[in-house]
Amino acid sequence: MNAPRISRVTAGSLKRLLDCERRLWLSEHGRGHAAPRSDHDELLGGKSKSLEERMALEGEMVGPVMSGGVTFEQAAAETLRLLRETRASIRRPILLSPDGKLSASPGFIIREGDALVIRDVRLAHRPEKKREHRVRTSFAGWLAHKLTGLEIARLEIVNGLGQTVVIAPEPAEELEALANRALELIGDSPEPTVLMAHSHCQDCDHYAHCWDQAEADRRVEVLPAVTRRRAELLHAMDVRTFDQLATMKEPQLEHRELRDAAKILLVEARAWSSGEPVWMKDPGLPLNRPIVWFDIESDADGERANVPVYLWGIAVDAKGSTLDDTQRPPFEPIMAELTRAGDRDAWERFVKRALEVHEQHPNAVWAHWHNAEPMWIDRYTARYGAPQAFLDTVRTSGALFDLHQAFERSVRMPVRGTSVKLVAPWLGFHWSNPNADAEWSTAMLHRAHRTQDPAQRQAILDEVARYNADDLWAMRIVWRWLAANRPR
Ligand code: SF4
DSSP, rough: OOOOOOBBBBBHHHHHHEEEHHHHHHHHHHHGGGHHHHHOOOOHHHHHHHHHHHHTTSSSOOSOOOOOOOOOOHHHHHHHHHHHHOOOOOSOOOOOOOOOSSOOOOOOEEEEETTEEEEEEEEESSSGGGGGHHHHHHHHHHHHHHHHHOEEEEEEEEEEEEEEEEEOOOHHHHHHHHHHHHHEEEEEEOOOOOOOOOOHHHTTTTTHHHHHHHHHHTTTGTTTTOOHHHHHHHHHOOHHHHHHTTOOOGGOOOHHHHHHHHHHHHHHHHHHHHTTTTTTTTOOOOOOOOEEEEEEEOOOOOOOOSSSSSEEEEEEEGGGSOOOTSOOOEEEEEOSSHHHHHHHHHHHHHHHHHHHHHHTTOOEEEESSSHHHHHHHHHHHHHHHOOOOIIIIIIISSOEEEHHHHHHHEESSSSSSHHHHHHHHTOOOOOOOOOOOOHHHHHHHHHHHHHOOOOHHHHHHHHHHHHHHHHHHHHHHHHHHHHHHSSS
């Protein structure tokens, strides 16, 4: 029989608390809601482990103290013995308060004379900038000091570049207050009702639980324009549902922070309350011109990555958007090999193809969603250069058309944001792989390049390309819907 699970406040609990206290509550009380680990999580977990292993090789270490057959309490007792009776530096120590309620397991505790250095490993390039990282490492130092009485000489984090940075400790009273709040939440306190912003929640394991419930309750917080501050102001006016907000008039939203967004708040509320799109104005589509659907896939590490943009995807609708969805234009993925030379080669092939397209369709519109595409064109132009003809035609002649901007300025739908991933499904479009997103795509790309089997590699790259193609078809659906339904 498995031993009963003991709830403890860990450094990870404090991270979740800082992120969202409901998240901490759910991670303790609602484990069934959590999403399974993604490929991207696995990728990050593997990178973090290998960075920690590399660091461990750089000094004399004992540990990890937690290994097969050793219980958590035994590992904690051994950590304490090593800290009190020896001068050993320890990899993955287990720090556990005497009442068993608080625990921490930093990457390393290093001996420095009679004092201790707490060292954690984080993949971020500047982890010291984020409070969650400072709190987690400080919490381990605070607990180590409480357990041993030894001075903490320094707190350090090894970042994703392998550099060791010293971080300022969080005040002890702050740590104590956070630990106490975390203890309340993992205890028997009721589920918090807080709903964070959609952009914050969408990657959370509990997204479906919180947002489906909020929609069912018709909470005003589901509107994209309702920030946490605006939600507080609306609640103070006793406006809790989008149905209530939908009946209001602009002058009733008097507070400056509501007044500034009054129009969009009311349009969104009316869309949600009626379940129908609400128009603000004509989207201004450049109609009756050939359309080049254009979407890139880029590495989340941006310019720090060896190959920042690994896929330049286009499809040319020579007759504009009049074709129906069963007659999609050929998809043209321009994919980079994951080397610096491959990066340059893909950019040059993209520029060459863009010039050919311009030659055939000088009046074409290059439709993209949001600003990543022009931004990366500019960055690659700075990186490798581009022929003047390319800059004059595709980049600076007004050929690029931000469909997201046109959508956002003209209409609101009862959806949780204006991402194409939310808008296109409302119009009936579905990605071939419902679990695919930008992170998934990058994780798959790296998996493809790790595999030794050429057939398997190609199959994975094809999946990445299919995801990019779906992004193009999603844009195409939105364009056609805007064109057909715009106010005239
Ligand atoms: S989905 Fe949002 S509100 Fe819910 S637990 Fe996660 S971060 Fe908090």
